[in-house]
Amino acid sequence: MKSSLIDQVGVEERVARFNTRSIKKQSKVEGLKIAISMIDLTTLEGKDTEGKVRQLCYKAQHLHVDMPGVPTAAAVCVYPTFVKLAKKELGNSGVKVASVATAFPSGQSTLAVKIADTKFAVESGADEVDMVISRGEFLSGNYNFVFDEISEIKAACGPARLKVILETGELATLDNVRRASEIAMRAGADFIKTSTGKIQPAATQPVTLVMLEAIRDYYYETGIMIGMKPAGGISTAKVALQYLVMVRETLGNAWLNNHWFRFGASSLANDILMQLAKESSGVYQGGDYFSKD
Amino acid sequence: MTTKTKSSAKPKLDFTSGWGYAPAPESSEHIKLEKRYGHFINGQFVKPSGGKYFPTINPSTEKQISEVALGDARDIDKAVKAARSAYEKVWKKMPGSERGKYLYRVARIIQERARELSVIESMDGGKSIRESRDIDIPLAAAHFFYYAGWADKLEYAFPNRKVEPVGVAGQIIPWNFPLLMAAWKIAPALACGNTVVLKPAETTPLTAMKLAEIFRDAGLPPGVVNIVNGDGRAGAALVNHPGIDKVAFTGSTDVGKIIQKAIAGTKKKATLELGGKAANIIFEDAAIDQAVEGIINGIFFNQGHVCCAGSRLFVQESVADLVIRKLKDRMQTLIVGDPMDKNTDIGAINSKEQLEKINDYLKIGVEEGAEMWQSGCAIPKNGYYCRPTIFLHVSQSHRIVQEEIFGPVLAIQTFRTVDEVIEKANNTPFGLSAGVWTDKGSKIFNLTNKLRAGVIWANTYNKFDPTSPFGGYKESGFGREGGLHGLMPYVNLK
Amino acid sequence: MARIEILKTYKLYIGGQFPRTESGRYYTLLDKKNKVIADICLGSRKDFRNAVVAARAAFGAWSGRTAYNRAQILYRIAEMLETRKAQFIVELIQQGSTKINAEKEVALAVDRLVYYAGWCDKFQQIFSSVNPVASSHFNFSVPEPTGVVAVVAPQDSSLIGLVSIIAPIIAGGNVCIALASEKMPLCSITFAEVLATSDLAAGVVNILTGKTSELISHMSSHMDVNAVVYAGKDQKEILLIKENATLNVKRVFVYQNDWNKTESQNPYFIFDAQEIKTTWHPIESIGVGGAKY
Structure with missing residues (x-):
């Protein structure tokens, strides 16, 4: 498969230019509200408990009770075993349940296990499935393997939307990020996602830009919109706005909503809330006034 | 909601509706500008001999910002004499290490006053504040910093040659990068031991006047750099003045040819950085x-x-x-x-x-x-x-x-x-x-x-750096500015 | 009965050929005793034009040769000159030189060619630079030949002046059209015979004889000539050349050297007919110590 080439220095220069955009006043408030509505609140730890998931679900629906008009988070992202619980907690709030699957985070298992993992999540009520690609196979050049695996998982997803995690921190180059993006989109991804959050670096702006450009080129070619989810490492309102600028100037406004763009982040919400509170009150905020779940 | 949206028409991206950017104006409150500027000759701001001034306009508002002196041959003559005197009595004799220190000072003050210079550059010339802030002004400072270091190392630049300054350089700069072009011209000239008479572009004289203040505040000896405002007539008077040894011009190919012709019968050295169609x-x-x-x-x-x-x-x-x-x-x-x-x-x-x-x-x-x-x-x-x-x-x-x-x-x-x-x-x-x-x-x-x-x-474009020589082939001119090769136009090799 | 000597017909040297001037004109060269030495072609503007066409056609290949190859060809010219020394000595004496001076001049001309042969693959190293730019780019500057150079050879020298000027020009990869000394043209055409047997491609050096006053205005105004070298002191001629040069921003170099001195040979003569070209290219910074994705 022919894949577009990427020049790293050029990508970084472009990112630097996005970051010179100055987002102030009303456009800052609007942008922050859009950003907060795009957050997938996430807990993906070995020590996760029902109590933790319940708290997260509550938080997703009530990000900050003191502030009227704050949207809910886009989704709660959990392991398959907590999907049923999360679904119940979120009810008809509109907040989606996303579940990681396919032997997350390493992806080191058989296809049969991955399909079973996926089906279990979907049958438990997951609206969205976040799968990982087999990075070892990708780096070995077995692109067909990666493609076929994604197709199989997509088939197992049924109505659930499939997010394909490239784990860009393991892909080494931007050329690989681009190639993996194209494989994922052509194999049936509804979303492409940077990272599991378990590998450093997680989402970066250059990686995200390369993926956004892959999405744009796929759209040029097919007319099909694909969603984008940078995950991990985005923790401040300022950086979130820089990501929105990238989306706006690469894909345009059709992508500037939580159907097509998500942030995989946990601590981002509070920083955005603090910024929103500052914009409305004029006073800089402290962490103790915002709930940590 | 379907997960995939397919349209029959050619897919089009929408960059106009929805979330956008509110105005984010850079403040111009902190800048200090005079209502009127003369010339900078022999370390002093002086009135023009002819007493005439012309307005300088903000091209984004079409309003007058200030007015500057309309220089004539008399002003040029004073400036060249000041430059000659400073050359013979002070600058030529000064050890390179000391000349370099002045240039370092200038570089530092430009950095300190970067915000003010950026704002004035954008007001006077119309370029975006992003560019004047991120490109023009930092690069101008970097040019002075780079050439400052050459001042006491010239013998390493030209193998087997003794390096001497040329004398008085007459420099004419364009309006597209006003301060940066002044830096490109003045920094190597001074580093090599020459003195300068500079004519800024008619539409963008203000940062050159701020640069004059910087020279003054840096304690640069009077006459080492002289700046005469005006239009093409002042430029012509400078090029034709018998007291200059070197002409450096950046501008159109048409004017470059006129200058080349004007100095044909003289021993004046020249560098011309002219047009392009890359x-x-x-x-x-x-x-x-x-x-x-x-x-x-x-x-x-x-x-x-x-x-x-x-x-x-x-x-x-x-x-x-x-x-x-x-x-x-x-x-x-x-x-x-x-x-x-x-x-x-x-x-x-x-x-x-x-x-x-x-x-x-x-x-x-x-x-x-x-x-x-x-x-x-x-x-x-x-x-x-x-x-x-x-x-x-x-x-x-x-x-x-x-x-x-x-x-x-x-x-x-x-x-x-x-x-x-x-x-x-x-x-x-x-x-x-x-x-x-x-x-x-x-x-x-x-x-x-x-x-x-x-x-x-x-795999890149429009990158500039003080260490990187810049200049043309064919009708785009001759001579290089920047880098080691940028020293050559300002020295005589013996 | 003494054998009747075969007299040589002196012609022009254009594009590797020895044509007579297209104008059919000539002037007669006399020795000190007003005895006819030879008829010399009175080259015309059209001859010059033909020479420019030949030179331009040769430029790409000559400048594209390896420096090592150019060095060998210049050395070959020296070899050819060495083997024909006697002929040049005779001609110099015919034109008024003493035997001792003639021998010296020819030897010096050979040595000068060897000197510049050695520079062919070295001057680039002296005049180039790697520039440490403050961004992630590799940046270097190298000299490149200016192109077609018109040469007005010194009047007071038949051989050494011409050789001293032509050698650095072609060592640097340029091509040239030289106008020989009007007073002492013999050696120039004989030197052309040396060039023609020295592996030098046709058109790299072209030699005309004729009147300086007639030809310099064409030499300096021709739009396909990139530089003019004038060896002499006539202020009117210098002014004319410099003024005409402005038509296409020609580079003009006026030399007033004593070519018999060793100071009159140095790499800065090569540098005169060089342009500095600076190239930029991004440097990727992925890997140890650099950016990670």
């Missing part, structure tokens, strides 16, 4: 998205008021549709407007005269049968503005392909083979710069060898 060449095996960004930087940087602008685009046929589509989408995101707004990509055209010239070329392009396309952005009602413009279906014989427009106007041609594109790229009297975009290293070196131009940007 080819920017995109091969099918390029990193296309970065190449598109390179096209944008190539032609829309500084409103296209750049002698090395990539104003002729050559795209390999197999990727032409894709590149043009991406280019148009990228152009839709360019913000044209108030130079002082931090989000402005393309500021105001420098002068009414220049805007008229650009608009004339737009007409010519259409009349010649080329297909014109402009981005759909809004532009302010007042001030001199031009939307980013591309011309498709142009050919080598079109005037918009042959002549330097000096505005945000790109002429696009396609090509099939390497041979063809080299021939077309070189088929111009100019030879200042060129761009090449391909992922294939051997192809890059083939192209960089064969393109007859002084600066080749491979």
Whole structure:
């Protein structure tokens, strides 16, 4: 498969230019509200408990009770075993349940296990499935393997939307990020996602830009919109706005909503809330006034 | 909601509706400008001999910012005499290490006053504050810093030669990078032990006056740098003054030729940095998205008021549709407007005269049968503005392909083979710069060898650095500015 | 009975051929005793034009040769000159030189060619630079030949002046059209015979004889000539050349050296007919110590 080439220095220069955009006043408030509505609140730890998931679900629906008009988070992202619980907690709030699957985070298992993992999540009520690609196979050049695996998982997803995690921190180059993006989109991804959050670096702006450009080129070619989810490492309102600028100037406004763009982040919400509170009150905020779940 | 949306029409991206950027104007409250500026001669701000002044206009508002002296031959004569005296009595005798210290001081003060200088540069010249803040002013400081270090190391630059200064340098600079061009000219001249008479451009004199204040505040000995404001008549008086030993000019090829002729009967040395019509060449095996960004930087940087602008685009046929589509989408995101707004990509055209010239070329392009396309952005009602413009279906014989427009106007041609594109790229009297975009290293070196131009940007465009020599082949002039080679015009080798 | 000597017909040297002037004109060269030495072609503007066409056609290949190859060819010219020394000594004496001076001049001309042969693959290293720019780019500057150079050889020298000027020009990869000394033209055409047997490609050096006053205005105004070297002191001629040069911004170099001195040979003569080309290319920074994705 022919894949577009990427020049790293050029990508970084472009990112630097996005970051010179100055987002102030009303456009800052609007942008922050859009950003907060795009957050997938996430807990993906070995020590996760029902109590933790319940708290997260509550938080997703009530990000900050003191502030009227704050949207809910886009989704709660959990392991398959907590999907049923999360679904119940979120009810008809509109907040989606996303579940990681396919032997997350390493992806080191058989296809049969991955399909079973996926089906279990979907049958438990997951609206969205976040799968990982087999990075070892990708780096070995077995692109067909990666493609076929994604197709199989997509088939197992049924109505659930499939997010394909490239784990860009393991892909080494931007050329690989681009190639993996194209494989994922052509194999049936509804979303492409940077990272599991378990590998450093997680989402970066250059990686995200390369993926956004892959999405744009796929759209040029097919007319099909694909969603984008940078995950991990985005923790401040300022950086979130820089990501929105990238989306706006690469894909345009059709992508500037939580159907097509998500942030995989946990601590981002509070920083955005603090910024929103500052914009409305004029006073800089402290962490103790915002709930940590 | 369906997860996939398929439309029958050609998929189109929307860059206009929805979330946008509020105005983010840079404050101009902290800057200090006089109502009127004279000349800077022998360390003093002095009134013009003829007592005449002319207004300097903010091209984004068409309002007067200040007025500056209209210099004449008498002012030039005073300035040259001051420069000569400073050269003989002070500067020539000063050890290089001490000259260097003054230049270091100047570099530091420019950095300290960077914000003020950026704001004035954008007010007076119309360029976006993003560019004056991130490019012009930091680079100007960097030039002084770089050449400061050369002042006591000149004997290492020219093997087996004794280095002597030339004497008094007469320097004439353009309006597209006012402070930066002053730095390009003054820093190497002073480092090599010469003294200077500088004439700033008529439409952008203000940062030169601020630079004069910096020289004064740095304690630079009187007369080492003299700045005389005025129009072409002052420039001509400077070039023709028998007391100068060297002419350095950046500007149009037409004026460059006049200067070359004017000094033909003299022993004056010259460097000329003149016009250009650079080819920017995109091969099918390029990193296309970065190449598109390179096209944008190539032609829309500084409103296209750049002698090395990539104003002729050559795209390999197999990727032409894709590149043009991406280019148009990228152009839709360019913000044209108030130079002082931090989000402005393309500021105001420098002068009414220049805007008229650009608009004339737009007409010519259409009349010649080329297909014109402009981005759909809004532009302010007042001030001199031009939307980013591309011309498709142009050919080598079109005037918009042959002549330097000096505005945000790109002429696009396609090509099939390497041979063809080299021939077309070189088929111009100019030879200042060129761009090449391909992922294939051997192809890059083939192209960089064969393109007859002084600066080749491979997989990048419009990059500048004080260590990097800049200057043209053919009618784009001669001599280099920047780097080790930039010393050569300011020394006599014995 | 003494053998009747075969007299040589002196012709022009254009594009590797020895044509007579297209104008059919000539002037007669006399020795000190007003005895006819030879008829010399009175080259015309059209001859010059033909020479420019030949030179331009040769430029690409000559400048594209390896420096090592150019060095060998210059050395070959020296070899050819060495083997024909006697002929040049005779001609110099015919034109008024003493035997000792003539021998010296020819020897010096050979040595000068050897000197510049040695520079062919070295001057680039002296005059190039790698520039440490403050961004992630590799940046270097190298000298490249200016192109077609028109040479007005010194009047007071038949051989050493011409050789001293031509050698650095072609060592640097340029091509040239030289106008021989009007007063002492013999050696120039004989030198052309040396060039023609020295592996030097046709058109790299072209030699005309004729009147300086007639030809310099064409030499300095021709739009396909990139530089003019004038060896002499006539202020009117210098002014004319410099003024005409502005038509296409020609580089003009006026030399007033004593070519018999060793100071009159140095790499800065090569540098005169060179342009500095600076090339930029991004440097990727992925990997140890650099950016990670």
